Amino acid sequence: MELPQTYTDAELVKRIVAGETFLFEILIRRNNSFLYRLGRSYRYNHEDTQDLMQDTFVDAFTHLAKFEHRCSLKTWLLKIMLHNCFKKQNKWAFKNVKAKDINEQCMPMFSDDKHTDTSKTVLNNELNMIIEDALEKIPTDYRVVFTLREANGLKGAEVAEILAISEDSVKTRLSRAKRMLRQEIEKIYSKEDIYQFNLIYCDKMVNRVMDKINVIKDQN
Known part of the structure; x- marks a missing residue:
């Protein structure tokens, strides 16, 4: 049917x-x-x-x-x-993150730059494993916010509602998560590469x- x-x-x-x-x-x-x-x-x-x-x-x-x-x-x-x-x-435990520790001017983890080299958009199992491994090195509170906001495409307010935290906390944790990921991954990947x-x-x-x-x- x-x-x-x-x-x-x-x-x-x-x-x-x-x-x-x-x-x-x-x-x-x-x-x-x-x-x-x-x-x-x-x-x-x-x-x-x-x-x-x-x-x-x-x-x-x-x-x-x-x-x-x-x-x-x-x-x-x-x-x-x-x-x-x-x-x-x-x-379940959240750790407090100080806003001063976050660099808000940093480059987004995921970019819409149309000039990105084509090879960076190729999907394969090895690529998925690299990203999953990088995410697993991030503390849970940051990793979950990143997954909800970036991988699942939720709005900041929706993430805040789900996790019962403020939108400012969502922004702070997301920024920290991106910085941690950039330390693990030098290339830029699309959102769809994560946890397919x-x-x-x-x-x-x-x-x-x-x-x-x-x-x-x-x-x-």
Whole structure:
């Protein structure tokens, strides 16, 4: 069955709550990569991250009727994922970062410079490993902000809401994260190079979550 892709998130939520459960697959596909990147930013391996994603999607489905649209659906899902990461990690601590330690004039990690050498945009497994290794050397509080802001493309206000910190703190941590990454990586890479969630894994996640949802439906 070919699923419509033109529904907004709000329309999908309304239809799913009304009983069109099969449409939840669209929400999974739209948000797979965002949840995956967040899980990996906590240094969870591929398998553990997939388990956390499954739990997150199932949690979202069971509470979808209570979603009040006070934030975007993506932000809501990332909050649930973050909560599940916290539970698995069983610890969380932010370190204070002093603004004076940040060089706000530094060059952005990701640039839109059209003159960048073509070879720098080539995607391959080795490149992905280099970036992942660099990110893993950054402390969690900076790495998570970087992943949400740069890799997942959230606005500063959305990141602040998800992590329950101020927007100034988001800016500070993001700047510090970029400086740390530049110390590890001299080349400029595109956002899409980080923590890719390939189509094959996306399909598997859809199947895993929808199987769980169907079990929940049968039990009700």
